[in-house]
Amino acid sequence: xxxxxxxxxxxxxxxxxxxxxxxxxxxxxxxxxxxxxxxxxxxxxxxxxxxxxxxxxxxxxxxxxxxxxxxxxxxxxxxxxxxxxxxxxxxxxxxxxxxxxxxxxxxxxxxxx
Numbered sequence: 001x002x003x004x005x006x007x008x009x010x011x012x013x014x015x016x017x018x019x020x021x022x023x024x025x026x027x028x029x030x031x032x033x034x035x036x037x038x039x040x041x042x043x044x045x046x047x048x049x050x051x052x053x054x055x056x057x058x059x060x061x062x063x064x065x066x067x068x069x070x071x072x073x074x075x076x077x078x079x080x081x082x083x084x085x086x087x088x089x090x091x092x093x094x095x096x097x098x099x100x101x102x103x104x105x106x107x108x109x110x111x112x113x
Contacts, residue, residue, distance in 0.1 A: 013105070014103050015086055015104075016102055017074070017101055017103050018101055019101060020097055020101050021097055021099050021100075021101050024067070024069065024074070024097060025061045027073075028057065055112065056112045057069075057111040057112060064099045066097065067097050068094050068095070068096050068108045068111050069110055069111065070092075070094055070095075071089055071091070071093055071095050074089070074095055074103060075090070088105050093105065093107075094108060094109065094110050
């Protein structure tokens with residue numbers, strides 16, 4: 001899904017944040033989570049493996065579809081400048097992240113994890 005970009009990386013109602021889709025995918029898949037998940041049959045699996053099997057959000061990432069996540073997952077502590085450059089990125093709410101790294105504000109609820 002290609003969009004016209006201007007010099008500030010603004011695109012339509014959103015902004016291009018280079019590499020954000022790949023970082024989001026990597027963070028959700030490779031987070032270090034020491035917890036374990038016990039399924040109804042009593043089998044124990046690491047939480048990350050259980051999430052990979054049971055997550056609509058990870059299914060969308062696998063298929064290269066846009067995902068809706070809370071804003072803090074994009075801005076967080078590692079990208080404080082985004083909240084200053086784009087005031088709509090501050091505060092509560094969600095953003096839609098496209099595979100071509102376009103991020104736009106949305107009123108939709110976050111995809112299930």
